[in-house]
Amino acid sequence: xxxxxxxxxxxxGLHTRPAATxxxxxxxxxxxxxxxxxxxxxxxxxxxxxMTLAAxxxxxxxxxxxxxxxxxxxNAVTELFERGFDEM
Amino acid sequence: xxxxxxxxxEFILKGFPASPGIxxxxxxxxxxxxxxxxxxxxxxxxxxxxxxxxxxxxAKSEKELNKILSFARQKLxxxxxxxxxxxxxILHDPYLNDAFAKRIRSEKKNAEYIVSTEVEKYQKLMLxxxxxxxxxxxxxxxxxxxxxxxxLQEEKLISxxxxxxxxxxxxxxxxxxxxxxxxxxxGYATNxxxxxxxxxxxxxxxxxxxxxxxxxxTARIATGDSVIxxxxxxxxxxxxxxKRIEEYEAKRExxxxxxxxxxxxxxxxxxxxxxxxxxxxxxxxxEEEIDLIRFQGxxxxxxxxxxxxxxxxxxxxxxxxxxxxxxxIADRIYPHTLIMRTFDxxxxxxxxxxxxxxxxxxxxxxxxxxxxxPELFLNQLCAMLRASxxxxxxxxxxxxxxxxxxxxxxxxxxxxxxxxxxxxxRFDEKLRIGVMIEVPSAALMAEDIAREVDFLSIGTNDxxxxxxxxxxxxxxxxxxxxxxxxxxxxxxxxxxxxxxxQGKWVGVCGEIAGDPLATILLLxxxxxxxxxxxxFLPEIKKIIRTVAYxxxxxxxxxxxxxxxxxxxxxxxxxxxxxxxxxxPLPRDTMDKExx
Numbered sequence: 001x002x003x004x005x006x007x008x009x010x011x012x013g014l015h016t017r018p019a020a021t022x023x024x025x026x027x028x029x030x031x032x033x034x035x036x037x038x039x040x041x042x043x044x045x046x047x048x049x050x051m052t053l054a055a056x057x058x059x060x061x062x063x064x065x066x067x068x069x070x071x072x073x074x075n076a077v078t079e080l081f082e083r084g085f086d087e088m
Numbered sequence: 089x090x091x092x093x094x095x096x097x098e099f100i101l102k103g104f105p106a107s108p109g110i111x112x113x114x115x116x117x118x119x120x121x122x123x124x125x126x127x128x129x130x131x132x133x134x135x136x137x138x139x140x141x142x143x144x145x146x147a148k149s150e151k152e153l154n155k156i157l158s159f160a161r162q163k164l165x166x167x168x169x170x171x172x173x174x175x176x177x178i179l180h181d182p183y184l185n186d187a188f189a190k191r192i193r194s195e196k197k198n199a200e201y202i203v204s205t206e207v208e209k210y211q212k213l214m215l216x217x218x219x220x221x222x223x224x225x226x227x228x229x230x231x232x233x234x235x236x237x238x239x240l241q242e243e244k245l246i247s248x249x250x251x252x253x254x255x256x257x258x259x260x261x262x263x264x265x266x267x268x269x270x271x272x273x274x275g276y277a278t279n280x281x282x283x284x285x286x287x288x289x290x291x292x293x294x295x296x297x298x299x300x301x302x303x304x305x306t307a308r309i310a311t312g313d314s315v316i317x318x319x320x321x322x323x324x325x326x327x328x329x330x331k332r333i334e335e336y337e338a339k340r341e342x343x344x345x346x347x348x349x350x351x352x353x354x355x356x357x358x359x360x361x362x363x364x365x366x367x368x369x370x371x372x373x374x375e376e377e378i379d380l381i382r383f384q385g386x387x388x389x390x391x392x393x394x395x396x397x398x399x400x401x402x403x404x405x406x407x408x409x410x411x412x413x414x415x416x417i418a419d420r421i422y423p424h425t426l427i428m429r430t431f432d433x434x435x436x437x438x439x440x441x442x443x444x445x446x447x448x449x450x451x452x453x454x455x456x457x458x459x460x461x462p463e464l465f466l467n468q469l470c471a472m473l474r475a476s477x478x479x480x481x482x483x484x485x486x487x488x489x490x491x492x493x494x495x496x497x498x499x500x501x502x503x504x505x506x507x508x509x510x511x512x513x514r515f516d517e518k519l520r521i522g523v524m525i526e527v528p529s530a531a532l533m534a535e536d537i538a539r540e541v542d543f544l545s546i547g548t549n550d551x552x553x554x555x556x557x558x559x560x561x562x563x564x565x566x567x568x569x570x571x572x573x574x575x576x577x578x579x580x581x582x583x584x585x586x587x588x589x590q591g592k593w594v595g596v597c598g599e600i601a602g603d604p605l606a607t608i609l610l611l612x613x614x615x616x617x618x619x620x621x622x623x624f625l626p627e628i629k630k631i632i633r634t635v636a637y638x639x640x641x642x643x644x645x646x647x648x649x650x651x652x653x654x655x656x657x658x659x660x661x662x663x664x665x666x667x668x669x670x671x672p673l674p675r676d677t678m679d680k681e682x683x
Contacts, residue, residue, distance in 0.1 A: 047180075052214055
């Protein structure tokens with residue numbers, strides 16, 4: 001299991017478009033992917049779940065990956081957050 | 089009502105005119121029914137069949153949404169169709185679909201019940217967010233849930249209507265408007281909504297009459313009721329008398345004939361009998377309206393409301409995305425001028441951040457937002473500058489209240505230019521700039537402002553509200569909203585003169601520019617440019633071509649001495665009757681009677 005903590009950098013937070021990018025990226029990997037925020041557990045491969053997060057700029061999220069390609073999945077997803085979903 | 093209810097007496101509902109035209113026909117009450125969800129248990133043998141039934145309903149919902157999406161793309165463009173795309177993405181969510189199936193198997197309950205309760209979990213979380221954006225998403229999810237449940241109950245979506253009705257509804261969502269406009273409908277009437285609401289704009293693009301803000305229309309009208317929708321005066325006549333229908337048929341006929349005559353004017357200049365030419369431009373909201381603008385006989389655009397780019401989205405478009413849109417529109421308008429207004433957000437317009445303000449009209453809006461958020465401002469200025477390479481773009485700033493604000497805005501423009509030079513990108517070095525005069529302080533300071541820009545454009549809608557301290561969206565005081573209040577007329581004159589003293593041209597891009605009753609007055613006061621919504625262009629051109637500038641000046645001179653709005657309107661109406669008797673004035677029959 002790999003766990004990463006990230007901060008949302010892009011201005012508009014995890015709104016529809018970044019949420020879609022996130023789900024699409026996560027779907028490329030076999031590893032399960034869960035997002036934790038304020039005690040809430042969300043399946044990171046589910047668009048409706050990610051949209052529900054209402055994670056605004058500055059919010060802290062814990063990302064958890066589990067599966068054979070967990071390391072690659074964690075790197076790809078973390079990079080998305082670091083680039084601010086190319087929206088900065 | 090007479091005994092037996094066979095005859096209903098006529099009554100009239102007053103709203104706001106949102107799109108011109110007259111429709112006489114039957115009402116169709118379009119109410120969005122929320123499906124009733126029942127809960128029942130399944131036997132073991134029924135479970136797989138139930139999942140099958142759900143998959144079938146999801147496939148049907150997908151088909152419906154795809155239709156709406158492609159139709160929205162055609163009519164509204166890619167960016168604005170995105171709201172429907174989000175709904176489709178949720179529909180395809182494999183985890184959501186898995187959860188449905190798993191719960192049907194484990195709880196042995198019917199699909200309607202499982203879908204509703206599962207989706208409601210997310211809806212509740214979204215509604216708990218205290219965030220306008222998330223609340224809107226919750227409505228999208230609700231829409232989607234109802235769609236699936238409706239398809240499970242195999243109810244047909246009412247998108248095919250019998251005959252050609254007048255649609256009466258509480259409000260129209262973008263999806264409803266799209267679906268309904270595929271039918272032969274006569275017009276739209278809604279309880280809620282402003283004249284800038286989505287349905288109103290769409291009705292204008294489709295050239296269908298529309299009246300909004302009718303209050304409790306849906307409670308007082310039933311499907312099949314005889315109605316007259318007057319998109320000029322903003323009224324809905326219910327159970328009209330035979331005499332009323334005759335009057336309206338005659339009125340409609342006059343407008344139709346008049347419009348037929350107008351088509352010949354398309355390629356002629358907006359020139360008075362004695363050779364005075366003014367610029368007749370169009371207000372543009374959607375790219376799709378450009379063909380209509382040409383067809384209606386305008387060349388340039390006096391106001392491009394760039395906020396339409398923000399519709400249905402949740403973040404600001406990037407510089408590149410904005411540039412692509414601006415460039416495409418500028419190219420289509422070339423060689424004529426496209427005047428672009430920087431995003432006018434706040435007030436009653438687009439809000440990206442939902443900020444609670446006690447008085448939004450006196451709050452954070454227009455240029456104020458941008459001066460506080462320079463990164464967004466620079467983003468848009470760079471995009472506009474990059475689109476200006478063919479030298480047919482001008483930029484104007486909304487809601488300027490002081491010369492200081494204007495200077496700050498100009499500094500940002502210089503900064504954007506420097507940025508582009510640094511990036512080795514080309515733009516029009518002599519790009520013209522203007523200010524929208526829509527606040528009394530800017531009106532008073534018009535000459536000082538004119539000294540520092542290339543043109544002034546008067547936004548009368550807000551100017552009237554601020555001058556008269558009247559919110560026209562507030563039905564209690566909206567009748568005090570008088571475009572012809574002498575204070576308004578004299579202020580317009582002051583601004584026009586101030587601009588001319590500095591050798592700058594002055595235009596009007598507010599609604600008054602499209603009001604035929606105002607044309608002679610504005611012309612006579614020396615206005616240089618009229619920027620009008622496409623539907624009203626031919627009529628305004630016809631009036632300009634029918635009168636002599638000298639006579640118009642004379643009318644204006646008299647009007648400037650009058651002390652009440654009623655006197656001014658009466659004087660202008662009589663001037664119209666003498667100078668252009670063939671122009672039908674919409675307010676002739678209706679307004680006096682119903683106000």
